[in-house]
Amino acid sequence: MFWRRSAIGCIFLGLIASLGGTPTAYSFDSATSSVASYTLIAPTSEVPSGLLARAVIAAGAGCPALSGSTSSGRTFNLPMRLRPKPALAGAAYSAVDVCDGAIPIGTESAMVGSRVIPASLPSRIERIALTGDSGCRINEWEVQNCANTSAWPLARISRNIAKDNPDVIINLGDYLYRELECPVTDQSLCASSPPPPGNLPVTGSAMSWIADAIIPMQPMFDAAPILMVRGNHESCSRGGIGFFLFFSPQRSTALQCAPSIIDGNVVVPSNDISPTWNAxxxxxxxxxxxxxxxxxxIDSAYGGDLGVDSYAAIQRPSYVAAARQVATTQPDEAWLLTHRPIFGMTSSQITGSGPVWVSPNQTAASQGLLGGFDLLLSSHIHVAQAVNIPGQPAQLVVGNGGTDLDPATGYDTPIYGPLSNVDGSPLSPLATPYPAPTNTWTDVRFGYIIATPGARTKSWLLEHRDERGKPFATCSVANRLAKCRVTN
Ligand SMILES: [Fe+2]
Ligand SMILES: [Fe+2]
Structure with a gap:
């Protein structure tokens, strides 16, 4: 299949040129035809070790082996399993195959083909990288400069996260932003960006996933196991097929966004949220x-950002499941990961005279179910943010991972709470307003967070770093409160 590998390799080199990367760093592994390999955090109900190995390979090349050794000295050499691709995906996903393998408990070193992958989590995690909202935006109203690593810094962020040597990485979602063909007038910004597929009612394809995530994230992938949250850009009508093929932590969900034919039209599912899972x-x-x-x-790929409607009842079981799991297992500390924030603020430059709180459907769906949580982690708003609502866990937003940032100003602390109109009246009869925040903090710079334990148990020091890895702010998190300040 050499011709196939060469042809795809040429496409990748073109993409890499548009990413400002170094072609040799991302060329195929000649032994395995591997485009990328990585280790996903997965539920232990899927894999006892909580770790899945994935490989993205040239289509038809055949899955490599997952090999390695355990702490007891046992070696293993296991076949990887081909993840099925939707039957109707056709050309949009024909270039690559994705392979899946369960990393055994006690693994100390692991390889996919001849590539080393992260093999384990340390017995005690001391360093967590947090990031989210990362792809290069090409849509009706905005074309980001995908060819410039200052204007689209995902590759730099990925490299600096790797340099910071985290034990584990959490990505809070929204990977796929190339939703239109690069406009004729913007060729200097995105000339070789893959266009949306012509054969499906979706915006993402294998090639756009490779350009927006798989290639630029490889340094992160090499550094540590990664927990991937689904964002709204991974709804089935956008990048969902790719999310479930590449990044879903379940072994059986590769076809969750599979298209079907209804009344002669190719359609994809809607509101197909996946069950809550935990690590x-x-x-x-x-x-x-x-x-x-x-x-x-939580899978919060759907639901809109502006109001409370019938979707809140569809989403609520996801939060019920999370609350029930925490109530049952009684961990010392619990974080809720949901792409759309529960207590997040967008800029008043975007909302004008309307309320700034997003996303009300998530806020309503989770109401009364947050008592067991110490921290809420989200992205979706393209800023770094912390919000403290009286009596509730602190909300952190980490949406500054590479996609174009939101407006630089307009984040004054509101005098009205989530689920309220600006005059304090209820936003909807379906939900009760929260009190106004005690304080909020927003910083609009590209970057990521390195979280390390604080001096007291259940306390954390979160260092915000820019795309060059330089610290610019810190947040201390303790007793369900986040206190942030700019340091640079
Ligand atoms: Fe986003
Ligand atoms: Fe989002």
Whole structure:
């Protein structure tokens, strides 16, 4: 199949040129035809170790082996399983195949073909990288400069996260932003960006996923296992097929966004949220601060941002499941990961005279179910943000991972709470307004967070770093409160 590999390799080199990257760094692994390989955090119900190996390979090349050794000295050499592709995906996903393998418990070193992949989590996690909202935006109203790593810094962020040597990475979603063909007038910005597929009612394809995520994220992939949250850009009508093929942490969900034919038209599912899942880690850097941290992962790909409607009732079981899991297992600490924020603020430059709180459907769907959580982690708003609502866990927004940032100003602390209109009246009869925030903090710069344990148990120091890896702000998180300040 050499011709196939060469042809795809040429396409990749073209993409890489538009990414400002170094072609040799991302060329195929000649032994395996591997485009990329990475280790996903997965539910232990899927894989006992909580870690899945994935490989993206040239279509038809055949899955490589997953090999390695365990702490007891046992070696393994396991076949990887081909993930099925939707039957109707056709040309949009014909270039690559994706392979999947369960990393055994106790693994110390692992390889996919001849590529080394992260093999394990440390017995105690001390360093967590947080990022989200990363692709290069090409749509009706905006064309980001995908060819410039200052204007679209995902590759730089990825490299600097790797340099910071995290134990684990959390990506809060929104990977796929190339939703239109590069306009004729903007060829200097995105000349070789893959256009949307012509054969499906979706905006993403294998090639746009490779350009927006798979290639620029490879340094991160090499650094640590990564937990991937689904964003609204991964709804089925956008990048959903690719999300479930590449990044879904379940072994059986590769076809979740599969198109079907209804009344002669090719359609994809809508409101197809996946079940809440969780990961439980041992965290802390000393015996005194060691404790269990549970992460509940919500699929908030749908629901809109402006009001409360019937979708809130569709979404609510996701939060019920998360609350029930935490109530049952009683971890020392629990974080809720949901792409759309529960207490996030967009800029008043965007909303004008309307309320700034997003996303009300998530806020309503989760109401009364947040008592067991210490922290809410989201992205979706393209800023770095922290919000404290009285009596509720702090909300952090980490949406500054590369896609074009939101307006630089317009983040004054509102005098009205989430689920309220600006005059304090209820936004909807379907939900009760929260009190106004005690304080908020927003910074509009590209970057990511490195989270390390604080001096006391269940406390964290979050260092915001820019795309060059330079610290610019810190947040201390303790007792369900986040206190942030700019340091640079
Ligand atoms: Fe986004
Ligand atoms: Fe989003």
């Amino acid at each position: 439980t880690w041992q965290v802390g850097d000393t015996d005194a601060t060691a404790h269990t941290l549970d992460l509940e992962v």
